[in-house]
Amino acid sequence: MTTMTMLAAEERTEVLSLGENIVELLGSGKIAALREELKNENVVDIAVAVSELETEDLLRVFRILPKDISADVFSYLDSDDQARLVESITDKELEQLLDEMYLDDTVDFIEEVPANIVKRVLARSDSKTRSLINKFLQYPENSAGSIMTIEYVELHDYFTAQQAVDYIRHTGYDKETVYNCFCIDHQRHLIGTVALEDLLFCKADTPIKEIMDVDDSLISVSTSDDQEYVADIAKKYDLLSVPVVDNEKRLVGIITIDDIIDVMEDEATEDIEKMNLLLPSDDEYLKTSVFTMAKNRIVWLLVLMISATFTGQIIANFEDKLSAIAGLTACIPMLMDTGGNAGNQVSTLIIRGLALGEVRPKDYFKVLWKELRVALICGVLLAIVNFGRMFVIRAVTHVATPTPVFFVVCAAMIFAVMVAKIIGCTLPIIAKLLHLDPALMAGPMITTIVDAVTLLIYFALANRFLTFA
Amino acid sequence: MTTMTMLAAEERTEVLSLGENIVELLGSGKIAALREELKNENVVDIAVAVSELETEDLLRVFRILPKDISADVFSYLDSDDQARLVESITDKELEQLLDEMYLDDTVDFIEEVPANIVKRVLARSDSKTRSLINKFLQYPENSAGSIMTIEYVELHDYFTAQQAVDYIRHTGYDKETVYNCFCIDHQRHLIGTVALEDLLFCKADTPIKEIMDVDDSLISVSTSDDQEYVADIAKKYDLLSVPVVDNEKRLVGIITIDDIIDVMEDEATEDIEKMNLLLPSDDEYLKTSVFTMAKNRIVWLLVLMISATFTGQIIANFEDKLSAIAGLTACIPMLMDTGGNAGNQVSTLIIRGLALGEVRPKDYFKVLWKELRVALICGVLLAIVNFGRMFVIRAVTHVATPTPVFFVVCAAMIFAVMVAKIIGCTLPIIAKLLHLDPALMAGPMITTIVDAVTLLIYFALANRFLTFA
Numbered sequence: 046m047t048t049m050t051m052l053a054a055e056e057r058t059e060v061l062s063l064g065e066n067i068v069e070l071l072g073s074g075k076i077a078a079l080r081e082e083l084k085n086e087n088v089v090d091i092a093v094a095v096s097e098l099e100t101e102d103l104l105r106v107f108r109i110l111p112k113d114i115s116a117d118v119f120s121y122l123d124s125d126d127q128a129r130l131v132e133s134i135t136d137k138e139l140e141q142l143l144d145e146m147y148l149d150d151t152v153d154f155i156e157e158v159p160a161n162i163v164k165r166v167l168a169r170s171d172s173k174t175r176s177l178i179n180k181f182l183q184y185p186e187n188s189a190g191s192i193m194t195i196e197y198v199e200l201h202d203y204f205t206a207q208q209a210v211d212y213i214r215h216t217g218y219d220k221e222t223v224y225n226c227f228c229i230d231h232q233r234h235l236i237g238t239v240a241l242e243d244l245l246f247c248k249a250d251t252p253i254k255e256i257m258d259v260d261d262s263l264i265s266v267s268t269s270d271d272q273e274y275v276a277d278i279a280k281k282y283d284l285l286s287v288p289v290v291d292n293e294k295r296l297v298g299i300i301t302i303d304d305i306i307d308v309m310e311d312e313a314t315e316d317i318e319k320m321n322l323l324l325p326s327d328d329e330y331l332k333t334s335v336f337t338m339a340k341n342r343i344v345w346l347l348v349l350m351i352s353a354t355f356t357g358q359i360i361a362n363f364e365d366k367l368s369a370i371a372g373l374t375a376c377i378p379m380l381m382d383t384g385g386n387a388g389n390q391v392s393t394l395i396i397r398g399l400a401l402g403e404v405r406p407k408d409y410f411k412v413l414w415k416e417l418r419v420a421l422i423c424g425v426l427l428a429i430v431n432f433g434r435m436f437v438i439r440a441v442t443h444v445a446t447p448t449p450v451f452f453v454v455c456a457a458m459i460f461a462v463m464v465a466k467i468i469g470c471t472l473p474i475i476a477k478l479l480h481l482d483p484a485l486m487a488g489p490m491i492t493t494i495v496d497a498v499t500l501l502i503y504f505a506l507a508n509r510f511l512t513f514a
Numbered sequence: 515m516t517t518m519t520m521l522a523a524e525e526r527t528e529v530l531s532l533g534e535n536i537v538e539l540l541g542s543g544k545i546a547a548l549r550e551e552l553k554n555e556n557v558v559d560i561a562v563a564v565s566e567l568e569t570e571d572l573l574r575v576f577r578i579l580p581k582d583i584s585a586d587v588f589s590y591l592d593s594d595d596q597a598r599l600v601e602s603i604t605d606k607e608l609e610q611l612l613d614e615m616y617l618d619d620t621v622d623f624i625e626e627v628p629a630n631i632v633k634r635v636l637a638r639s640d641s642k643t644r645s646l647i648n649k650f651l652q653y654p655e656n657s658a659g660s661i662m663t664i665e666y667v668e669l670h671d672y673f674t675a676q677q678a679v680d681y682i683r684h685t686g687y688d689k690e691t692v693y694n695c696f697c698i699d700h701q702r703h704l705i706g707t708v709a710l711e712d713l714l715f716c717k718a719d720t721p722i723k724e725i726m727d728v729d730d731s732l733i734s735v736s737t738s739d740d741q742e743y744v745a746d747i748a749k750k751y752d753l754l755s756v757p758v759v760d761n762e763k764r765l766v767g768i769i770t771i772d773d774i775i776d777v778m779e780d781e782a783t784e785d786i787e788k789m790n791l792l793l794p795s796d797d798e799y800l801k802t803s804v805f806t807m808a809k810n811r812i813v814w815l816l817v818l819m820i821s822a823t824f825t826g827q828i829i830a831n832f833e834d835k836l837s838a839i840a841g842l843t844a845c846i847p848m849l850m851d852t853g854g855n856a857g858n859q860v861s862t863l864i865i866r867g868l869a870l871g872e873v874r875p876k877d878y879f880k881v882l883w884k885e886l887r888v889a890l891i892c893g894v895l896l897a898i899v900n901f902g903r904m905f906v907i908r909a910v911t912h913v914a915t916p917t918p919v920f921f922v923v924c925a926a927m928i929f930a931v932m933v934a935k936i937i938g939c940t941l942p943i944i945a946k947l948l949h950l951d952p953a954l955m956a957g958p959m960i961t962t963i964v965d966a967v968t969l970l971i972y973f974a975l976a977n978r979f980l981t982f983a
Binding site for chain 1: 679686710711733815818820844859867870891
C-alpha cells in the first residue's frame with residue numbers, strides 16, 4: 046500500500062459513521078476488528094448504530110458483544126428493535142440477557158413489546174424475577190412504582206462508614222446506583238439515606254447513623270405518587286435518586302436521575318401537547334399510527350368547531366350592519382387574531398409559571414394587576430400602528446372606509462387586548478383551583494372565548510358610535 | 515401542663531410550617547432550639563422558609579447556621595434575598611460565605627445582583643477567585659463555559675484505583691461531585707473519565723488507565739458550546755457530569771447534572787414561549803417588569819396584526835358576494851378556527867419531535883404522507899359533524915341558509931384541514947433546514963397563514979358552485 050492510499054484509507058475510516066463501519070467490518074468478516082472497535086464505543090452510540098442494521102446483522106453484533114455490554118445496548122434500543130432481536134435469539138441467550146439487565150429496563154421493555162414476546166420473556170425468567178415483573182406491571186401507569194428499580198444498596202443502621210463501604214464494594218456491582226444508599230431498620234422501614242461521598246470523607250469508624258440524612262430532611266415518595274411529583278421532588282432537592290416507600294413506609298425501590306430526566310421530558314411534552322389541543326400520546330411521532338393520531342386530534346377539533354358556532358352567530362346577527370359600512374368586515378380577522386394572540390401569550394406564561402411553581406393561585410391579583418398594565422401598553426401601541434395601517438389600506442385600495450370606523454376599530458383593539466389578557470391569566474388559575482390541568486386553558490381554548498368577546502365589543506362600539514344608513 | 519394542652523401543643527407544632535416555626539422560635543428567643551430544629555432540615559426547605567422572613571430575622575437565622583450550611587442555604591436563595599442578605603452582613607462574614615460557596619454558585623449570584631453588591635463581593639474575594647469570576651463572566655450567556663464549575667477531581671493517569679480513592683478522600687471534600695473524576699495528562703489534556711463506583715469495584719492495584727472511559731467513548735463539550743447541546747449530550751448518554759474542554763482540548767471545568775436539569779427546564783420554557791409568540795425571558799413571571807413583558811410581547815402581536823391585513827382584504831374583496839347568500843359569512847370563523855387548530859396540532863408535534871430528535875428533516879415525506887391520511891380522516895369527520903351542525907342552526911335560527919352552502923362549507927372544511935396539516939408539518943421542517951428555530955413556526959404563525967389559505971379555498975369553492983343573484 047502506498048502512503049497515498051494509506052492516507053486515503055485512514056481518511057475514509059474517519060468519515061465512516063459507526064454504523065457504516067460495523068456494516069463494512071461485518072461484510073468483510075473482520076469479527077476481531079469489529080469486537081475491538083466496539084470495545085471503545087459508548088453503548089448509546091452502539092445502540093443508535095445497530096438499530097439501522099438488518100436483523101441478521103443486528104444479531105451478529107449482539108453475539109459479538111460481551112454479555113454485560115450487549116444487555117446495556119439492548120436497554121437503549123427502541124422497542125421495535127428489541128422485539129426483532131428477542132424474536133431471533135435462542136432461549137439460552139434470552140435467559141442470559143434477562144439476567145444481565147436491570148429490572149426496571151426489563152419492565153420498560155415488556156410494557157412495549159407484543160404479547161407473544163412478553164410470554165416468552167416471562168417463561169424464560171426465573172420465578173422470582175417473574176413475580177417481580179408481574180408486581181411492577183400492576184403499578185398504575187406513570188406512578189412512582191411503575192418507574193422505580195429495586196436494584197439499590199440497603200445498609201443497616203449499625204454499620205460504621207468502613208463497613209458500609211466494604212458492603213457496597215461487595216454487593217454494589219449489579220446495583221443501578223451506589224452513590225446514594227438507603228438505611229433500613231429491622232422492619233425494612235426507611236430510616237435514612239447515606240451519600241457515598243460522605244462515607245469516603247468521614248473517619249472509618251464513624252457510625253453511619255451520624256452521617257446519614259434522617260428525620261425531617263429524609264425525602265421519599267410513595268409507590269402511588271405520580272411520576273411528575275417524583276420529578277419535582279428530585280429537581281427541588283437536587284437528588285441523584287429518590288427512595289420509594291409503600292403504605293407502611295417500608296423501602297420498596299428507588300428512582301434514579303436518568304429515569305427522572307426522562308419523566309421531566311415526557312411531562313414537558315405532555316404539557317406542550319395539551320396546550321395545543323392534542324390528547325397526550327406516549328409514542329414517538331413516527332411510531333404513532335395514523336388512526337391513533339386522528340383520534341388524539343379529532344376531539345378538540347370537534348369541540349372547538351362547534352364552539353365557533355357562537356362566533357359565527359354573532360357575525361350573522363350583525364351581518365346587515367356590517368355590509369352597510371365599508372371596511373367594517375375587513376377588520377374582523379385582525380381583531381380576532383390579535384385578541385387571540387394576546388390571550389395566548391399570557392395563558393402560556395401563567396400555565397408554565399404554575400407548572401414550575403413560579404406562580405401560585407394566591408398570586409392572582411398580582412398577576413391581574415401586572416397583566417392590566419401590560420395590556421394597556423400593548424393595546425395602545427397596537428391601536429396606534431393599526432390606525433396607520435388602516436390609513437395606508439384606504440389609500441391603496443378602492444374601499445373608502447369612513448374615518449369614524451378607524452376610531453371604533455382602534456378602541457375595540459385596546460378593549461380586546463385588555464379582555465384577552467384578563468381571560469388569559471384567569472382561566473389557567475381557575476383550572477388550577479378546580480384541580481384541573483391548567484395546560485388545557487391554553488391558546489386555542491382561550492382564542493375561541495376571546496374571539497367571541499372581541500366581536501361583541503367591536504359590534505357594541507360600532508353600534509354606539511357609527512351611524513348606519 | 516395537662517395532657518390535653520400537651521397534645522394541643524404537639525399538634526400545633528406539627529401543623530406549623532418551618533417558616534412559622536422559625537418566626538416563633540426567633541420571637542421567643544429560643545436560639546438553641548432553633549439551631550437544633552434547623553440541623554434536621556433540608557437546606558432547600560430552609561431556603562424557602564427564610565426567604566419569607568424580614569431582613570433582620572433572615573440575618574439572625576443566617577448567623578445561627580453553621581458556616582457550610584449557611585453557604586448552601588444562600589446558594590438556594592433567590593437573587594433578591596441574596597442581595598438583601600449580603601447588604602446586611604459584615605465584610606468578614608461575606609469573606610467566609612464566599613469561601614464556603616462553590617464557584618459556579620458565586621458566579622450565578624454575581625450575574626443577578628446589582629452592581630454595588632458585585633463590586634463589594636469582588637473586593638472581598640481573594641485575587642485568585644476574583645480573576646476566576648471575571649473569566650467566567652466573559653463566557654457568552656448560555657454557553658457551556660458560563661454554567662460550568664471548576665470544582666472537580668483531577669486524577670493522574672499513572673494512579674492505581676487505591677491511589678485514586680485515597681486522592682479523592684483527601685481532595686474531594688470541597689468538590690461539587692466526586693462521582694465522576696477526570697484524568698488528565700501532563701499538559702492538562704483530558705484523556706479519560708473515571709467513575710467512582712468503578713474504582714470501588716476493581717482490585718486496589720488496578721491502574722486507573724484500565725478502568726477509565728477513553729478514546730471514542732470519551733465525551734466532552736467545549737466552553738463555547740450552547741448549554742442546550744450540553745443537556746442533549748448528558749441526556750443521551752445518561753451522564754452525571756459532562757467535562758468541558760477549551761480549544762486545545764485541555765480540561766477547564768465540568769457541568770453537573772443539577773445544572774443540566776435547570777438547563778433542560780429553561781430550554782423547554784424557551785420553546786414553549788417561542789411557540790406562543792413570546793420573546794424568551796430569563797426571569798420568573800412575577801419578577802419580570804411590566805415594561806419588559808410588554809416589550810417581549812408587542813413584536814409578534816404587531817407582526818401578526820399586520821399580516822392579518824391579508825385575511826381582511828380577502829374578505830373585503832368578497833364582501834358583496836358574502837352578503838348575497840345567507841349563512842356564508844357566519845361560517846368564516848368556524849372554518850378559520852378549525853384550519854388554524856388543525857395546523858397548530860401538527861406543527862406542535864413536529865416542533866417537539868425535532869427538538870427531541872424523534873423527527874429529522876429527512877423524514878419529511880414519511881411525515882407528509884402520514885399527515886395527509888390523518889387530515890383526510892379528521893377532515894371528513896369534521897365535515898360530517900359540520901353538516902349536522904349547519905342543519906341544526908338553520909332549524910333554530912331565522913337564517914335560511916341554502917343547502918348548496920352546506921356542501922361548499924363541508925368541502926372547504928376538508929380542503930382547509932388538508933392544507934393546514936401540510937403547512938403545519940412543512941414549515942417547521944423548512945425552518946430546521948434553514949437553521950432557524952422550528953419553534954417559531956408554531957400555532958399563531960401557522961394560523962395566520964392557514965387563515966388566508968382557508969378563506970381563498972372557501973371563496974373559490976363558493977364562486978364555482980353557488981349561484982349569486
